[in-house]
Amino acid sequence: MERAPVVYILASARAGTLYIGVTSNLLQRLHQHREGLIPGFTSRYGVARLVWFEMHGDMASAIGREKQLKKWNRAWKLSLIEERNPHWEDLAVTMLGLDPLDTSSPSFPRKRESTDMRLQQDGLPSMDPRFRGDDEDLL
Template structure:
């Protein structure tokens, strides 16, 4: 089962949310529908702008913890290397 580390944004250079999941499409859909009240719902953080896939949950969690320590400008560079236009990648996910 693949595990994904992902970054969501409210808009280009907007508020960022970093997370890890075993079902990226489902998780992003829950953010978009604001199913769970909290940070992402409050700040309308629902645009999938970056993700990477790992085979093991331990690897994904370690990567997430590492990225949480990164400075914001490093995260922006990471996003723009994969997705320079900050397009919502959710529609491109295979379901």
């Protein structure tokens, strides 16, 4: 695959955690995500399965589409994926020829330690407020 602007969606599993990104080199970026080389969301939550992608003629168009998709509600994103990939296959394997993810390996997902971990008053790690269910912290 030549270098070209691409918007892509990764998933942790069927209808699992989603990540939307943009790149000019999809194969390189997929390698980075699959090996946990990019610290942050995808390595923290094991989001590495390519379930949707869309090529663009220029990076400005790709970035605009990425921003649009990130504003969509979850149901619209799931529908977009299922229109072209109803079985949630890893397109990195079926279309791009990469090796399948070894999800049985104890090192999968390859999570990196986060340096921005929140600490509670007692010094123990705290769960991100988005996942605790106490939405008053987000107001």
